[in-house]
Amino acid sequence: MISRIRLTAIAFFVGIMAAFPLSAQQLPKGKITPKLEPIAETKLLMEGLAHANFRGLERNLLKNPIDDQSWTFARGQALLIAETANLLMMRPPKTQGQATWFEHTMNMRTQATQLAQRLAKKDIEQSKLGMTQLAGSCNRCHQTFRVPVEIVPFPAPDAPPARKV
C-alpha cells in the first residue's frame, strides 16, 4: 500500500506539474497553443490529489492548537484540491453527462478556493464548515456518476473507510 506521506508527495509533485505544464524552453517564439492532455487515470487523481489533500487538511485542522505552519499547509492543500478540479475538467465522461461533470468540477473548485480563503484567515469554525461543503461537492459528483464513495469530513475513529456501497 502506498503510504500517506508518499501520496502527499505525489500530490505536491502533480500540483507543481499542473502549475507549470510546459517549460519556457519548450515554447518556441511565435504562436503555439499548448494542448492539454490528460495523462493519469481519474482514479489516481482522486486518490493521490483530491483524497490525499482532503485527509491532510483534516489532520491539520484537528491539531490543537493549530500552529502557523499548519494553517499555511492547510491552505496549500485546499488550493491543490482546487487545482485538481481544473485537472478533472480535462477528463469529462466520453459519452453522456459532460455538462453535469463540468458543473460538479466547477463547484468543487469554488468550494476549495473558498475554503483556502477561510484557512488564510485562520477561521477554524468557517474552515470546518468549508470542509463539509467541499465534501458535499465531492459526494454530489460521486452520486451522479454512481461512484460508491462517500467523503465524510472528520470521521469518528471507528468509522468505516470512505468506500461504501
Ligand code: HEC
Ligand atoms: C466531477 C466529478 C467528481 C468530483 C467533483 C469528485 N470526484 Fe472523486 N471520483 C469521481 C469518479 C468518476 C471516480 C471513480 C474513478 C474510477 O474509479 O475510475 C471517483 C473516485 C473517487 C475515490 C475512489 C478512488 C479509488 O481508489 O477507487 C475517492 C477516494 C474520491 N473520488 C475522492 C474524492 C474527493 C475527496 C473529492 C472532493 C474533494 C472528489 N472525489 C470529487 C468523480 C468525482
